[in-house]
Amino acid sequence: MLKKKLFDPQSQSSKLTCPPTPSNVQQTALLDLSLINCPSGEVSKYFSNTEQSPLTMQSFTKQILDVQRNLSNRLNQHNFLKPPVQYVYNPLDYAKVPNELYFSKYCQSPKKLLFVGMNPGPFGMCQTGVPFGDTSRVREWLQIKGEVSKPPNECPFRPIQGFNCIRKEQSGDRFWKFWESQCGTAENFFKNAFVYNYCPLAFMDKQGRNVTPADLKECKELESICDEYYSEIINLMEPNFIIAIGRYIEKRTYLLFKRTGNKIPILCMPHPSPRTINNQNWPAKALQFIDNNNLKKYFELE
Numbered sequence: 001m002l003k004k005k006l007f008d009p010q011s012q013s014s015k016l017t018c019p020p021t022p023s024n025v026q027q028t029a030l031l032d033l034s035l036i037n038c039p040s041g042e043v044s045k046y047f048s049n050t051e052q053s054p055l056t057m058q059s060f061t062k063q064i065l066d067v068q069r070n071l072s073n074r075l076n077q078h079n080f081l082k083p084p085v086q087y088v089y090n091p092l093d094y095a096k097v098p099n100e101l102y103f104s105k106y107c108q109s110p111k112k113l114l115f116v117g118m119n120p121g122p123f124g125m126c127q128t129g130v131p132f133g134d135t136s137r138v139r140e141w142l143q144i145k146g147e148v149s150k151p152p153n154e155c156p157f158r159p160i161q162g163f164n165c166i167r168k169e170q171s172g173d174r175f176w177k178f179w180e181s182q183c184g185t186a187e188n189f190f191k192n193a194f195v196y197n198y199c200p201l202a203f204m205d206k207q208g209r210n211v212t213p214a215d216l217k218e219c220k221e222l223e224s225i226c227d228e229y230y231s232e233i234i235n236l237m238e239p240n241f242i243i244a245i246g247r248y249i250e251k252r253t254y255l256l257f258k259r260t261g262n263k264i265p266i267l268c269m270p271h272p273s274p275r276t277i278n279n280q281n282w283p284a285k286a287l288q289f290i291d292n293n294n295l296k297k298y299f300e301l302e
Helices: 002-007 009-017 022-036 040-047 054-076 096-106 135-140 170-183 186-190 220-237 247-260 282-292
Strands: 087-089 113-117 193-197 202-204 241-245 266-269
Touching: 054 096, 054 220, 113 220, 113 247, 135 170, 170 186, 170 282, 186 193, 220 247, 241 247, 247 266, 266 282
Parallel strands: 113 193, 113 241, 241 266
Antiparallel strands: 087 202
């Protein structure tokens, strides 16, 4: 029905020649509204590389946010406080305002490149609700700021200060600084790309030391939940490439695709962490990664 209305020559001709009667206006409104009810894949078939209507963009963002909220609710139902984990932070809850602003501002349509990180860092997403969310980079380059409250059980060694946090998130600072050097503006980066974290939870031991999902002794339950919603995000985003930031995400994505039969190519970008051995020249490695995989065309300056 949608395809016939859109591409029927008689329909196009009448659209050009008929005066804008109330009847015509009503039909156009109905057509625009019908796009909201179409799966994102169907819309992209007919409107690939075209600007989406505000109603369609709102619908897409709502679907993405619904996935995030459902993921957060599912994770909150489980107890991950098992040694060595003493503290669990969920910034989707206490940093909901800037987190959802990030999605609303930069995730209004499917993306050709989906960058995927592991989970929040203590001075990044834990503070700002944004992946690789170094405070100054999020505030100044991404132009995002919002109210951040506190997790229910706050670690005294890792207090949540929100956008008042002055400690650098080294990985996030490197990551977003690099993309600023390549793209100029955040809008140029997010035109074809988006950055998502596989797991939205941060885990710490009693001294506030970071415990990654890869370090958890019992991670099957966590990974099963995250896999489910990660798959939903991928299906909505319809990317040309998954860009895993680090080997853990590369492995999780391969295992997920093995089960689901997804054929999207998976690339592995070096993680920007300064703790990684011989990683002081990470910007050069990142640039080489872009060149080797012919990705520069997705970030051409306008």
